[in-house]
Amino acid sequence: MTSVSLSLPLAQLSLLAIFSAMAIYTIAFLVFVWQLTRATSENKDARAKSGSLERAGFAILAVAVAVHGVGVLLRGLAASRVPWANMYEFSISGSFILVAIFLASWRVRDIRAIASFVVGFALLVLGSATTLFYVQIKTLMPALQSYWLVIHVTVAVLATAFFNIAAALSVAYLLKSSNYVANSKSKVVGFGRRILSVFPDSKKLERLQVQFNSIGLVLWTFTLIAGAIWAQKAWHRFWGWDTKEVWTFIIWTLYAGYFHATFTRGWTGKRAAWLSLVGFTAILFNFTIVNIFFKGLHVYSGL
Amino acid sequence: MSQPSETFEQQDAPNSPELGLVGWLRWIWRQLTSMRTALILLLLLAAAAIPGSIYPQRSADPNGVTTYFQGNPEFAKVLDWFQLFDVYSSVWFSAIYILLFTSLIGCVIPRTRVHYRAMRSEPGEVPSRLSRFPGYKKTASDASLKAVLDRAEAALGERGYRLIRRNDSISAERGYLRETGNLVFHTALIGVLLAAGVGGALSFNGQRVLVEGEVFVNNLASYDSFSPGVFFDENNLQPFSMSLDKFEVFFDMKNGTNIGTPLDFRATVTSKNGVDGAKRRSVIRVNEPLEMPGANVYLTGNGYAPVLTFRDADGQISFSGPVIFLPQDANYTSLGVVKLPDSKPKQFGVLAFFYPTKEQLKTGAFTSIYPDPIDPLLSMNLYVGDLGLNDGSPKNVFSLNTHGLDQVAGGKSGTKAVKLTVGEKAQLPGGLGSVEFNGLKRYASLDIAYNPAELWVLLFALISMAGLAVSLTVGRRRVWVRKFDGGFEVAALAHHDDPRLTDLVKELSAQIANKKGKTK
Ligand code: HEM
Numbered sequence: 070m071t072s073v074s075l076s077l078p079l080a081q082l083s084l085l086a087i088f089s090a091m092a093i094y095t096i097a098f099l100v101f102v103w104q105l106t107r108a109t110s111e112n113k114d115a116r117a118k119s120g121s122l123e124r125a126g127f128a129i130l131a132v133a134v135a136v137h138g139v140g141v142l143l144r145g146l147a148a149s150r151v152p153w154a155n156m157y158e159f160s161i162s163g164s165f166i167l168v169a170i171f172l173a174s175w176r177v178r179d180i181r182a183i184a185s186f187v188v189g190f191a192l193l194v195l196g197s198a199t200t201l202f203y204v205q206i207k208t209l210m211p212a213l214q215s216y217w218l219v220i221h222v223t224v225a226v227l228a229t230a231f232f233n234i235a236a237a238l239s240v241a242y243l244l245k246s247s248n249y250v251a252n253s254k255s256k257v258v259g260f261g262r263r264i265l266s267v268f269p270d271s272k273k274l275e276r277l278q279v280q281f282n283s284i285g286l287v288l289w290t291f292t293l294i295a296g297a298i299w300a301q302k303a304w305h306r307f308w309g310w311d312t313k314e315v316w317t318f319i320i321w322t323l324y325a326g327y328f329h330a331t332f333t334r335g336w337t338g339k340r341a342a343w344l345s346l347v348g349f350t351a352i353l354f355n356f357t358i359v360n361i362f363f364k365g366l367h368v369y370s371g372l
Numbered sequence: 373m374s375q376p377s378e379t380f381e382q383q384d385a386p387n388s389p390e391l392g393l394v395g396w397l398r399w400i401w402r403q404l405t406s407m408r409t410a411l412i413l414l415l416l417l418a419a420a421a422i423p424g425s426i427y428p429q430r431s432a433d434p435n436g437v438t439t440y441f442q443g444n445p446e447f448a449k450v451l452d453w454f455q456l457f458d459v460y461s462s463v464w465f466s467a468i469y470i471l472l473f474t475s476l477i478g479c480v481i482p483r484t485r486v487h488y489r490a491m492r493s494e495p496g497e498v499p500s501r502l503s504r505f506p507g508y509k510k511t512a513s514d515a516s517l518k519a520v521l522d523r524a525e526a527a528l529g530e531r532g533y534r535l536i537r538r539n540d541s542i543s544a545e546r547g548y549l550r551e552t553g554n555l556v557f558h559t560a561l562i563g564v565l566l567a568a569g570v571g572g573a574l575s576f577n578g579q580r581v582l583v584e585g586e587v588f589v590n591n592l593a594s595y596d597s598f599s600p601g602v603f604f605d606e607n608n609l610q611p612f613s614m615s616l617d618k619f620e621v622f623f624d625m626k627n628g629t630n631i632g633t634p635l636d637f638r639a640t641v642t643s644k645n646g647v648d649g650a651k652r653r654s655v656i657r658v659n660e661p662l663e664m665p666g667a668n669v670y671l672t673g674n675g676y677a678p679v680l681t682f683r684d685a686d687g688q689i690s691f692s693g694p695v696i697f698l699p700q701d702a703n704y705t706s707l708g709v710v711k712l713p714d715s716k717p718k719q720f721g722v723l724a725f726f727y728p729t730k731e732q733l734k735t736g737a738f739t740s741i742y743p744d745p746i747d748p749l750l751s752m753n754l755y756v757g758d759l760g761l762n763d764g765s766p767k768n769v770f771s772l773n774t775h776g777l778d779q780v781a782g783g784k785s786g787t788k789a790v791k792l793t794v795g796e797k798a799q800l801p802g803g804l805g806s807v808e809f810n811g812l813k814r815y816a817s818l819d820i821a822y823n824p825a826e827l828w829v830l831l832f833a834l835i836s837m838a839g840l841a842v843s844l845t846v847g848r849r850r851v852w853v854r855k856f857d858g859g860f861e862v863a864a865l866a867h868h869d870d871p872r873l874t875d876l877v878k879e880l881s882a883q884i885a886n887k888k889g890k891t892k
Contacts, residue, residue: 072635074626075629077629157453206629208624210633211636211637270876286840290840294833303658305819306821306823310429310432310459322414330411333411343414372507
């Protein structure tokens with residue numbers, strides 16, 4: 070690559086699309102929350118209406134994802150490369166994939182209940198991206214110019230999205246199977262309990278969580294292998310315990326532990342769900358704290 | 373038919389106090405190879421890896437360790453005692469993964485044997501006592517034998533079971549592939565570890581700085597630094613040579629937000645296998661190493677090498693050639709050192725700055741504002757005195773210890789620094805002689821590295837991933853249905869303790885009892 074052209078106007082348009090998507094996500098989020106309160110209402114009519122509210126929520130979500138996708142695409146066009154070379158871009162692409170996968174799984178009836186979790190999380194990511202992580206478009210530094218950037222990061226983003234949905238299911242599962250939630254006399258908890266009653270039962274939540282984590286783990290294994298191949302080309306060894314490599318390894322090991330837990334007597338259920346959350350926390354840590362504050366070869370936050 | 377006991381974990385404590393040594397050893401072995409131990413060791417391994425990302429590691433960041441020692445010498449000693457600067461080769465980290473892999477081997481071998489036998493046999497006879505299985509349900513029903521078995525066959529068939537109907541019962545089984553995938557996954561992990569270990573021991577990596585026009589010949593003497601693995605043999609270095617014909621750097625000159633950002637580094641080289649192999653021209657880029665037999669050549673850095681000629685007071689050449697300048701910032705303000713121990717009348721050292729595109733600041737100091745040599749300037753400070761090169765102790769060629777030397781040009785010496793641009797010549801102050809800036813070259817820092825087991829590691833890793841994918845998508849179960857007078861019983865066994873088993877038995881029983889045969 071000896072010359073490249075960056076388009077600032079396109080980058081501006083991209084940012085505009087991202088902001089619009091955030092607005093539409095907010096509407097979808099409110100609709101989903103409203104739908105939850107309707108679905109748990111004492112009033113029969115309100116309950117009946119909640120189904121159409123859910124459908125409306127998903128329709129709005131589809132529009133938001135489309136606009137979000139345009140934003141991601143424009144960012145890539147503006148920089149003439151894949152739109153995931155720094156934290157801002159990784160965030161917008163990652164949250165896009167997350168919602169897209171969630172939307173694609175909407176036929177799995179049991180998963181619809183976590184819509185507000187997922188949309189809320191995506192909004193949080195976009196919010197931090199536009200305020201904390203925003204950077205101007207730049208070209209790729211030579212170390213990042215490799216088709217492995219496309220392969221490795223795409224798969225990492227996909228894996229993260231699956232782990233993310235599983236983590237939301239784990240939260241729902243833990244709330245649902247918590248003795249405190251089941252027995253507390255507090256009004257607030259009682260309200261939460263009513264909302265939880267529209268969620269699938271805890272067995273189903275558990276099973277879905279295992280399924281999403283399975284896909285996540287296979288993808289993460291691939292991320293790790295692809296990263297090692299790339300490291301062999303860019304850093305002259307396939308594994309060197311660089312901070313980012315360390316955390317990729319830790320995350321992988323935690324999820325391997327998670328799967329052992331799901332098959333070990335005395336560890337299934339709640340403990341496994343906690344492990345799934347620990348795993349996802351490690352992913353978030355890896356993406357935020359490790360990127361920004363730890364020293365290492367993966368200096369791509371762009372901040 | 374394998375006994376359920378073979379597919380269960382045995383985690384019971386030794387039940388007799390007079391177990392004896394063998395009994396205890398067997399008990400310890402059983403503990404070590406249990407799933408629970410594997411789980412705990414995995415979590416421990418994850419936790420143990422964390423400190424290595426917090427403290428600098430000697431393997432990845434030796435300078436960071438030195439800096440840490442300078443900053444907190446006392447605390448650093450404590451950390452060092454705990455091997456926190458060498459986490460991944462530490463005793464405790466090694467202990468965890470060695471235990472884990474011992475456990476893994478102890479786990480995989482018996483399971484492979486059991487699985488091999490199970491795969492070659494048909495779904496076995498129905499065990500006599502079904503109630504001892506983890507999933508079990510007895511249902512009262514007045515349905516006929518045929519009806520029960522027909523419905524059971526339908527319900528199991530719909531779930532993908534392979535089954536055999538015998539007199540009053542059905543044995544069904546599904547998902548052998550799960551266990552196959554699982555065993556392949558775990559076994560291939562051992563392969564990854566072994567290949568990585570052997571590869572590391574046989575590997576080497578070395579560094580060499582090469583200026584445009586220079587030739588590298590692959591033997592130990594040509595390396596600036598070299599670190600071999602423990603089993604590396606010098607005779608394994610394959611003979612080849614490589615010359616750096618040209619080094620180019622491309623910077624962005626077009627896009628406002630991006631001016632001066634490097635777009636590409638290209639080292640054009642001509643390489644030759646052996647002594648009289650054919651010549652081959654190729655380009656090395658950051659992500660594109662040159663692959664030679666038994667070595668990969670990587671591009672790790674670059675900079676300027678001004679070509680200088682120093683003549684002493686007698687007109688004798690005291691130094692001539694390119695000097696490696698180390699870049700100090702993104703615009704390649706660079707620092708270089710020349711030592712002239714044999715110069716007459718007295719020895720002196722040069723500490724020089726190179727600015728590819730010079731710009732004078734208000735303070736009078738110079739800086740570089742662009743990384744390409746658009747308006748280059750070389751500025752030299754001179755130091756007279758004993759350079760200490762004659763006592764034989766190793767000296768860093770990239771730094772000049774000015775302690776005890778007399779500065780005669782530049783800085784606060786009262787004499788201006790000697791400034792030159794390409795092609796110029798200048799007299800040195802104090803009758804030290806003269807210097808000429810003959811030309812400007814670039815250099816490439818190269819890493820030459822090789823790990824003979826790399827492909828094996830990759831192969832095992834990919835096999836492992838495939839095994840994992842299979843094992844996570846296929847479900848393995850064994851189910852039995854038996855009719856008795858006034859009802860039927862259903863029992864199920866999974867390859868591992870599986871909480872969903874009870875559900876399965878419940879669902880199946882309902883389906884068999886319910887004439888409509890509706891699921892869920
Ligand atoms: C390097 C260490 C290990 C790693 C990374 C690891 C990883 C995993 C993963 C990711 C799974 C879930 C996917 C699958 O079912 O294939 C799994 C399952 C399993 N692991 Fe491991 N494991 C390790 C060591 C062990 C050890 C030491 C044992 C024996 C005690 C063991 C026994 C099992 C068993 C029996 C299952 C499958 C349960 C089932 O599918 O019914 N693993 N392991």
